[in-house]
Every structure is written in structure tokens, then in C-alpha cells.
Amino acid sequence: MTTTQLPLLLASASPRRRQILATLGLPYTVSVAPGDEDAAQAHYQGSVDGLGEWTAAYKALMMFSRPETANHLVITADTTVILDDQELGKPRDTEHARSLLRSLRGRWHRVVTGIVVSTMVAGQLQMHGESCSTPVLMRPYTDEEIDAYIATGDPMDKAGAYGIQSASFQPTESIDGCYYNVVGLPLCTLVRLLAKFDVHPANSGCSDTACPWSEQCHIR
């Protein structure tokens, strides 16, 4: 069996990743990787910008611990928010969300998503990964706006305690790169990785000249 014929499996609980992947027009199924990524990250010793890709690789290995994942082409991803070279993570509780949103207010930071595409065929693991980084500037929102946003519950499952896509909060003033990377799945990076397995979607995401989302890539 060639890698082109392997069924595509997105290993993610993120509804955003599911929606973004759907735009490529490839059939895929969804499952959630087992394991405890926070506990695993405690063993990470590389640079903070490499943490997302390392964690995406961890999620892939956790998937292949299930025999039924063999003979699939598996996509895993991890999004990190980095301020002053520190990874902020997801909020532990509402107080932590408040403190993360205050620390980001009016500040440039980077959102880095690591993506890994991998297979396990006949016991052989093949894995390719990349990271994509988007500088993001937050607007100077007020404490009252932070409280109202936290009350919606939206920050709690998101790195850095915010969703750039939040229509009510609209936390960002400017971004300097891929919008879909911030939301959790940079399509251009994914398309490059799929090509390494000879998979070429008909709708193939971003390019500098013909990106269908280019207007959203430069919200200024």
C-alpha cells in the first residue's frame, strides 16, 4: 500500500482544526490522542519555539500506541503562545485566564503551531514535522472586557487564554503572518507535509500570491 492510499486521520479534539482541515477537501476521520501532554512536556529540554512540534510528535506516538491507528496517515498539531520567550499554556482556571490576558494586553507575542504528519506501516514509523510562527499584537482591552470575555468560557480551552476568532472580544490589533496558524492549523505548512507522503489536496491552502485567506492574514 502506498502512503497516498492511507486513510487520513486527524488526531485532535480541537473543533477549529477539524473545520480548517475540511477546507482542503480531503476525506478524513477524527480521533483524540490519548496521553497527558502536560506531563510529557515536563521532560522537554529544547527551545521554547520547538515545544509545539515536539508535543505534536508526542501526540502522534500516543496515537500509534493504539494498534488500530496503524495504516493511517495521522495529523497531529499543538499550538503554543510565547511571550518574552515563555510559553503561556492554557489557563488552569479563570484567575489564571485573567492573568494571562493581562500579561498579553498591548503586547506583541508569537503563536507557534507545530504540525506532524506520520504513518506506521508494517511497524515502520515515518514522521515529518514543521513549525509555523505568527507574531500577534494584542489591543489594549480593559479589565472589564477581560472579565466579560472570561464569563463566556471561551478562553478556557485555548493557548494564552484567547481566541483570535472571538467575534465579541476581538483581542488582536495586528498579526504578521498566517491567521490559521493562530487558530491551530496552518494549511500551507500542512500541505507541504502531506506532499512528503505524496498526498496533494485539490484545494491546496496558502501560497504567497494566491492565498484564499490573504485578507485575514494581515488584520491591521
Ligand SMILES: Cc1cn([C@H]2C[C@H](O)[C@@H](COP(=O)(O)OP(=O)(O)OP(=O)(O)O)O2)c(=O)[nH]c1=O
Ligand atoms: C491562540 C489561539 C489558540 N487557539 C486554540 C487552538 C488549539 O485548539 C488550542 C491550543 O491547544 P492544543 O493543545 O494545541 O490543542 P487542543 O487541546 O485544543 O486539541 P488537540 O491537542 O486534541 O489537538 O488553542 C484558538 O482557537 N485561537 C487562538 O487565537
